Amino acid sequence: MKYHLQLYIAGQNLRSKKAITNLKEIEETYLKNDALIEIIDVLDEPEIAMKNGINATPTIVKLIPTPMKKSIADLMDIREVLFWLGIAT
Template identity: 40%
Template sequence: MQYVLRLFVAGPSEHSTAAIRNLWAMSRGPLKSNAKFDIVDVRLNPETAEAHNVFITPTLLNLAPGSVRRVVGDLSDHDHVLAALGITQRSGKSDAEEKIL
């Protein structure tokens, strides 16, 4: 299954840079060979952000397959990002249990 991801950032801010770095890490791991992504700087392309109802950055959208899903933040918790985007299943453990392991 091919996932289509779009990351919206606002220039070279600390959070935007972290989100790009984390998306890159996921693309070399769990998303390897089954996702394509692009990065949109909302300062340069505000119309694209508005068309996708993105008002906070960084925001990652899973545009396909299925309905659009979004995650806001620096994407540092890869497991939660992938689950929120519908790419993987969460383990079923509570957040507290996951942090203990």
């Protein structure tokens, strides 16, 4: 596993669904399915969000590779997400 990402969402609204779809597309196309991706719904698991300092959704967290980074984003701009992940295209 080259990447470990967490995506924090709030329910199954359109914005959350779009963020999930975009992240899965990035995983398949650019990460070559070499990533562990956790989808965490803060409405179902608020204690995890509080523990990890998540105050807004959608938020993506990159745990691996280090350093850990957080970004509040809907992942609409794939080039921006790739830059954030440190992947050159």
